[in-house]
Amino acid sequence: MERRVAATGDGEGLRLRSFAMAGFEGATMVLDTGRRVDVVGRSRHAAEAAADYRLLAGLGVLTARDAFRWHLIERQPGRYDWSSALPVVRAAAAAGVEVIWDLCHFGLPDGLDPWSPALPGRFAAFARAAAGLLRGESDGVPLWCPVNEISYWAFAGGDRGHFVPCARGRGGDWKRQLVRLSVEASRALREVDPRARLVHADPAIHIAPKHDADRTVADRHRLSMFEAWDMIAGRRDPDLGGSADLLDVVGINFYADNQWVHEGPGLAPGAPGYRPLRDILAETHARYGRPIVVTETGAEGADGPGWLRGVAGEVAAARAAGVPVAGCCVYPAMDYPGWTDDRHCRCGPIAASADWSTRWIDPAMGDAMADLARAGPTSALSAPRPTRP
Numbered sequence: 001m002e003r004r005v006a007a008t009g010d011g012e013g014l015r016l017r018s019f020a021m022a023g024f025e026g027a028t029m030v031l032d033t034g035r036r037v038d039v040v041g042r043s044r045h046a047a048e049a050a051a052d053y054r055l056l057a058g059l060g061v062l063t064a065r066d067a068f069r070w071h072l073i074e075r076q077p078g079r080y081d082w083s084s085a086l087p088v089v090r091a092a093a094a095a096g097v098e099v100i101w102d103l104c105h106f107g108l109p110d111g112l113d114p115w116s117p118a119l120p121g122r123f124a125a126f127a128r129a130a131a132g133l134l135r136g137e138s139d140g141v142p143l144w145c146p147v148n149e150i151s152y153w154a155f156a157g158g159d160r161g162h163f164v165p166c167a168r169g170r171g172g173d174w175k176r177q178l179v180r181l182s183v184e185a186s187r188a189l190r191e192v193d194p195r196a197r198l199v200h201a202d203p204a205i206h207i208a209p210k211h212d213a214d215r216t217v218a219d220r221h222r223l224s225m226f227e228a229w230d231m232i233a234g235r236r237d238p239d240l241g242g243s244a245d246l247l248d249v250v251g252i253n254f255y256a257d258n259q260w261v262h263e264g265p266g267l268a269p270g271a272p273g274y275r276p277l278r279d280i281l282a283e284t285h286a287r288y289g290r291p292i293v294v295t296e297t298g299a300e301g302a303d304g305p306g307w308l309r310g311v312a313g314e315v316a317a318a319r320a321a322g323v324p325v326a327g328c329c330v331y332p333a334m335d336y337p338g339w340t341d342d343r344h345c346r347c348g349p350i351a352a353s354a355d356w357s358t359r360w361i362d363p364a365m366g367d368a369m370a371d372l373a374r375a376g377p378t379s380a381l382s383a384p385r386p387t388r389p
Contacts, residue, residue: 014197014249014291014326017062017098019376020369022333022348023296024052026067026148028107029163031340037107037163040069040088042337044356049088052334053095055350055361059369064092065145065295065329067102068130070123071109077122080129089137100143100199100295101134103127103185106153106163114165115173120180127185131192142196145295146185149253150178150228151202176240179231183241186232201251201295202228204280206259208273218262226287233288249326250288251295252281256307269310277314278321285323292324296331301346305368312368316375328372334359 025039040046056064072084092099104123108114112122127146134142147153156162158174165174182200189196205225209218227236229250234242259267259274267274285292294315299307308330315328334350337343344354349365352358 014293014324016293016327017096018060018373019063019327020059020061020373021063021065021293021327021329022056022061022350022369023065023100023329023331024067024334025332025336026065026069026102026105027339028067028069028071028105029157029339030107030110031163032161032166036071037339038069038071039336039339040067042342042356043334043352045334046084046088048356048359049091050094051359052350053091053097055359056333057095057097059349059361059366060373061333061349061369062097063100063327063329064097064333065100065102065331066092067105067148069107070104070126071107073130074109074126078125080126080133082133085130085133086137089134093138098140098143100145100293101130102145102148103130104146104181105148106157108164115177119177120184123181124184124188128188128192131189131196135193142189142193143199144186144189144196145199145201145251146189147178147182148201149203150175150182150200151225152253153178154228175228176231176237179228179237179240179242182228182232183246186246187241198246198248199251199293199295200229200232200247200249201253203258204252204254204277204284206267206275206280208259208261208267208275210262210264214262221262226284229288247288247290249291249293250284251293252284253296253331254280254294254311255297256299256303276317277311278318278323281315281318281323281325282321291326293326294328296329298330298332298347304347304362305364308365308368309371312372312375315372319376325376328375330365330369330372 024045027037027039030036068085154171154175158167159171161168186198207218207222209215230236231240232242233247297311315325319325330348333348335352336345349369350359351362
């Protein structure tokens with residue numbers, strides 16, 4: 001059995017530099033129109049990373065999420081150009097911010113067959129190279145999200161065809177392929193640095209039945225949110241190579257549209273059938289016994305501060321009940337261009353000008369971030385990961 005480290009009060013063996021976190025949108029997918037999305041580049045975060053990280057550090061936000069852009073780094077098989085990543089890595093380090101690095105945020109390099117049996121090995125080689133790069137840049141404990149939102153990508157790319165692999169009705173197949181990528185990359189990351197912490201971020205959902213007769217099918221759909229984590233942990237589909245030690249940290253992404261009535265409308269907080277986040281966090285911890293990070297949450301525009309304070313209250317309640325939530329990440333940390341229409345989306349504590357050249361702290365969101373920080377403890381450095389005997 002897996003040996004767990006003792007609870008620290010910060011999330012059963014996981015300590016982050018700050019409980020209040022913020023993440024820079026890292027989507028790099030190719031849409032069904034053939035257009036490549038690159039939010040890191042389009043928002044000028046790549047060019048302005050030093051300023052962006054100084055702004056976060058000024059708020060006391062010392063833990064963040066960011067992304068390596070695989071499609072830029074490996075334009076040719078096995079040849080890695082780190083010029084798009086190193087300035088961002090160094091900017092975060094200079095500001096004293098630790099980063100959970102996404103290795104694949106919906107985006108594959110051009111020319112790759114997403115269904116190829118060789119793809120997981122190709123991704124593992126990239127992960128190994130990225131881990132070597134980061135180890136050369138810092139002696140801190142590395143934090144990685146190997147594949148972002150496997151379940152959402154399986155739905156959007158494998159069932160609905162919105163972006164690569166642009167398939168319909170193959171969500172289950174694509175989820176298995178993404179788990180293979182995640183598993184092989186996770187092992188590669190730890191080969192290079194056994195201290196690596198693995199954060200597996202996926203949406204937490206709730207589906208309420210429309211009628212009593214729908215209760216069983218609604219709950220079956222709701223429980224699908226655990227499938228990718230179960231596969232990574234080796235609890236199902238053992239041919240994918242998962243094991244208990246790979247499900248290190250459970251990352252929960254939670255937005256206003258994560259709850260709905262089965263075959264019906266969305267559910268707003270407080271509506272009949274709505275499930276409090278504290279209950280979702282408790283169920284997830286009871287299922288896996290692993291540290292939890294709320295890896296994404298937030299709302300656009302004027303809704304942002306109120307939504308964040310609501311989430312902060314739920315997270316504080318979960319922690320008071322013994323759920324080891326180690327951090328909560330406002331996502332995105334900064335305004336970003338919409339994936340399909342490039343509209344300017346006002347999000348997070350960092351506001352940006354229309355041409356992305358200037359950024360500043362949004363006062364209302366800055367205050368809400370301070371409230372979020374009070375929902376958790378004051379934490380220090382990342383602790384060692386749990387090991388298996």
